[in-house]
Amino acid sequence: MAVDRTASFVLLTSLGYAKRLPASALRQANRGELGMQVIQFAAKTDSIATLTNGNGNVLTSEDRLLPLSVNDLKLRGKEGAGDRVFKLNKAEKILAVLA
Secondary structure (H helix, E strand, O other): OOOOOOOEEEEEEOOOEEEEEEHHHOOOOOOOOOOOOOOOOOOOOOOEEEEEOOOEEEEEOOOOEEEEOHHHOOEOOOOOOOEEOOOOOOOOOEEEEEO
16 A cells, blocks of 8 residues: 555544544564554553544444544654543443545
8 A cells, every 4th residue: 555654644533532643653564563552542442443534424323424624633652541532421432434
């Protein structure tokens, strides 16, 4: 897969945290190699919901669509947790980002 090294990606967790990081912070891995940790989860029940590189609408488990603007997120490094970008209802989770 070809990736523009000046691009950025947004990792979005199921509990509403997001982290924007530059593509240059990631390394290309070969088949069978271990990956790298780029986000620390706020809770043990959290997981990565989606990876995107553009704006869109976030679909939640309660059928809500929330707007996501990539440019509003600060560019971060690999270390640390993401920022809380969505206030979700109790037991609500993020499912996907729709273009």
